[in-house]
Amino acid sequence: xxxxxxxxxxxxxxxxAGAIIAGLFGKAIxxxxxxxxxxxxxxxxxxxxxxxxxxxxxGNIFNGPVYTWLVSGNIRFEIGFLIDPLSAxxxxxxxxxxxxxxxxxIGYMADDPGYQRFFxxxxxxxxxxxxxxxxxxxxxxxxxxEAVGLVSYLLIGFWYTRPTxxxxxxxxxxxxxxxxxxxxxxxxxVLMYFGTLDYAAVFAGAGRLAGNSIELFPGVSxxxxxxxxxxxxxxxxGKSAQFPLHVWLPxxxxxxxxxxxxxxAATMVxxxxxxxxxxxxxxxxxxxxxxxxxxxxxxxAFFMALIATVQYDIKRVVAYSTLSQLGYMTMALGxxxxxxAIFHLFTHAFFKAVLFLGAGSVIIAMHHQxxxxxxxxLAKYMPITYMTVLIGALANAGLPPFAGFFSKxxxxxxxxxxxxxxxGFAYALxxxxxxxxxxxxxxxxxxxxxxxxxxxxxHHPDVIAADAEAAAIAAAAAHDDHKxxxxxxxxxxxxxxxxHAPHESPAVVWVPLVLLAIPSVCAGWFxxxxxxxxxxxxxxxxHPAHTAMASMAQGFHGVIGMMTHALGTLPFWLAVxxxxxxxxxxxxxxxxxxxxxRKWGVVVTILMEKYGxxxxxxxxxxxxxxxxxxxxxxxxxxxVIDNVMVNGSARLVGWVAGVVRRVQSGYIYHYAFAMIxxxxxxxxxxxxx
Numbered sequence: 001x002x003x004x005x006x007x008x009x010x011x012x013x014x015x016x017a018g019a020i021i022a023g024l025f026g027k028a029i030x031x032x033x034x035x036x037x038x039x040x041x042x043x044x045x046x047x048x049x050x051x052x053x054x055x056x057x058x059g060n061i062f063n064g065p066v067y068t069w070l071v072s073g074n075i076r077f078e079i080g081f082l083i084d085p086l087s088a089x090x091x092x093x094x095x096x097x098x099x100x101x102x103x104x105x106i107g108y109m110a111d112d113p114g115y116q117r118f119f120x121x122x123x124x125x126x127x128x129x130x131x132x133x134x135x136x137x138x139x140x141x142x143x144x145x146e147a148v149g150l151v152s153y154l155l156i157g158f159w160y161t162r163p164t165x166x167x168x169x170x171x172x173x174x175x176x177x178x179x180x181x182x183x184x185x186x187x188x189x190v191l192m193y194f195g196t197l198d199y200a201a202v203f204a205g206a207g208r209l210a211g212n213s214i215e216l217f218p219g220v221s222x223x224x225x226x227x228x229x230x231x232x233x234x235x236x237x238g239k240s241a242q243f244p245l246h247v248w249l250p251x252x253x254x255x256x257x258x259x260x261x262x263x264x265a266a267t268m269v270x271x272x273x274x275x276x277x278x279x280x281x282x283x284x285x286x287x288x289x290x291x292x293x294x295x296x297x298x299x300x301a302f303f304m305a306l307i308a309t310v311q312y313d314i315k316r317v318v319a320y321s322t323l324s325q326l327g328y329m330t331m332a333l334g335x336x337x338x339x340x341a342i343f344h345l346f347t348h349a350f351f352k353a354v355l356f357l358g359a360g361s362v363i364i365a366m367h368h369q370x371x372x373x374x375x376x377x378l379a380k381y382m383p384i385t386y387m388t389v390l391i392g393a394l395a396n397a398g399l400p401p402f403a404g405f406f407s408k409x410x411x412x413x414x415x416x417x418x419x420x421x422x423x424g425f426a427y428a429l430x431x432x433x434x435x436x437x438x439x440x441x442x443x444x445x446x447x448x449x450x451x452x453x454x455x456x457x458x459h460h461p462d463v464i465a466a467d468a469e470a471a472a473i474a475a476a477a478a479h480d481d482h483k484x485x486x487x488x489x490x491x492x493x494x495x496x497x498x499x500h501a502p503h504e505s506p507a508v509v510w511v512p513l514v515l516l517a518i519p520s521v522c523a524g525w526f527x528x529x530x531x532x533x534x535x536x537x538x539x540x541x542x543h544p545a546h547t548a549m550a551s552m553a554q555g556f557h558g559v560i561g562m563m564t565h566a567l568g569t570l571p572f573w574l575a576v577x578x579x580x581x582x583x584x585x586x587x588x589x590x591x592x593x594x595x596x597x598r599k600w601g602v603v604v605t606i607l608m609e610k611y612g613x614x615x616x617x618x619x620x621x622x623x624x625x626x627x628x629x630x631x632x633x634x635x636x637x638x639x640v641i642d643n644v645m646v647n648g649s650a651r652l653v654g655w656v657a658g659v660v661r662r663v664q665s666g667y668i669y670h671y672a673f674a675m676i677x678x679x680x681x682x683x684x685x686x687x688x689x
Contacts (some may be wrong), residue, residue, distance in 0.1 A: 012130040014044040019123035026116025056088040082136035086539035090133040102514040107508035138197040153630035172248035179238015186231030199309035203281040229289035236272025257360030294334025298426035301327025308440040336546035351395035351520040373466040377453035393441040406524030417548035438578025446586035462593035571647035
């Protein structure tokens with residue numbers, strides 16, 4: 001094994017070692033040693049990732065097994081690494097964001113009794129994601145895929161005494177199982193038709209099987225490649241929270257804020273985007289699959305952004321923003337603009353981590369109050385948090401020269417040039433989504449950081465409305481007897497009227513914010529190399545017929561030229577209009593939003609109900625499962641097993657015993673009569689014969 005191959009192993013094993021030490025020995029070694037060792041593991045991981053990245057950018061690509069796990073016939077199931085520009089970039093992003101989250105956690109979770117357990121979980125989560133992005137075969141991909149799902153279940157339900165957290169992590173786990181079932185079927189088809197799980201072998205043989213068909217139903221023929229790609233994408237719909245499998249992600253805000261940044265910025269939710277980009281040699285052979293990806297992404301991007309405009313929970317605004325941005329990445333994948341999708345994944349990781357961690361800083365300052373109606377005027381109390389969140393909002397809205405502008409503008413332009421069926425529909429929703437994105441991004445900034453200090457005024461209409469809503473929720477859950485400690489209940493009802501003024505978070509919280517805000521500004525400036533400079537090389541395959549990115553490359557004239565050109569485009573002015581609308585509604589006319597909510601009551605209700613999908617799922621799937629379980633219980637367990645098999649057999653034995661008991665009466669004349677009757681029967685039978 002070469003020195004570089006040992007470095008490959010060090011990248012995932014360093015956080016794994018930290019997770020094992022924190023998980024098994026955290027209580028013994030104490031808090032300081034726990035966070036020191038896990039952060040040290042992440043520093044080693046980031047340093048090794050940087051060295052690997054430099055080596056890959058120098059032209060050295062590795063693709064090979066680490067060890068063989070199982071051999072079945074001619075099929076080898078191996079653990080192996082594919083280290084190329086795509087995986088090296090993901091390794092850098094995952095390790096850097098995870099390190100920032102580890103450092104931030106020291107301040108955010110300082111008073112939590114599960115401190116060591118939390119560090120163990122987030123290190124284990126990082127290990128799982130790294131194994132996923134470094135894999136060179138479907139077996140290891142599936143291992144990492146399921147591992148991030150399992151650890152996310154543990155993290156979302158970290159505060160396990162809260163019923164809402166338990167509901168959220170169960171929901172995330174079950175919804176992801178739906179997507180993973182499709183993903184597993186797709187992998188099974190790959191193994192069935194290709195006879196291997198190795199990426200290189202599958203990609204090399206894809207062209208040969210491109211014309212093959214498969215009958216899912218008798219007489220109905222489907223393209224094999226279309227079926228494989230759609231099944232794989234169903235897995236991505238679960239992990240990357242695409243409509244209609246997106247419903248788990250907003251509820252996952254029940255977990256601590258650091259994991260919101262870790263899961264929703266650079267790791268779990270981007271796994272599906274990475275997977276589709278990695279599988280580009282397969283997806284490029286099925287225009288139907290690309291069209292399916294495109295439409296799903298468009299629906300997610302626009303309609304999830306609309307929900308963000310009516311949310312009051314600061315973390316849920318950012319969560320729905322994540323859903324929308326993931327929709328943009330998915331649209332780029334469907335338009336064969338894989339480099340643009342990964343570039344948006346890259347920039348999004350930084351500015352979304354800033355927004356989540358900035359929201360956490362606000363929550364700390366507001367004594368774990370998350371309702372923006374009880375905030376306002378925080379900019380002067382929290383200047384560092386305010387500036388970093390403002391940078392994140394500018395990048396999220398897609399305004400130049402911030403990182404999100406370059407990646408989002410590229411995606412919208414790619415949709416405009418795309419020829420895949422459904423591209424026109426996707427382009428229209430993407431452009432409309434730019435306005436909505438500008439609006440909800442600056443609604444958060446203006447509502448939380450500007451205007452009247454509502455946290456100091458218990459009689460403010462917004463505070464009264466928030467208290468009434470909280471009281472209604474509390475009344476609905478009054479039957480619950482769980483007791484929560486101070487830190488666990490982030491929705492504590494009395495913190496909104498705390499007499500202590502908010503103040504800036506400690507350095508261990510704001511330093512990661514500043515470090516993440518820097519790439520949120522400048523990461524987009526690398527677009528020339530990243531998107532148009534053959535950065536990914538052979539990592540990504542684009543069919544010659546899909547010319548969107550090639551035609552865009554001809555018109556690219558550098559970062560300054562792109563910003564200058566944007567001044568005359570519709571998306572730029574829509575983003576500005578969205579920000580301006582938020583300024584007018586929440587700064588100039590702060591009384592107007594309440595009026596609009598009353599006038600557009602039906603629309604607001606639909607958005608607040610999240611299009612009724614949660615209610616439908618509770619009624620149809622959860623209710624259907626309960627009804628089926630009740631039917632099997634009453635019809636199967638009680639009626640068949642208890643009444644027929646158990647009690648029925650007992651009744652049968654009792655009946656037989658009752659009959660036999662009548663024969664064994666104890667009277668001599670009964671026995672004499674039976675003997676005479678028996679003799680007569682035998683004689684009659686003999687005479688008849």
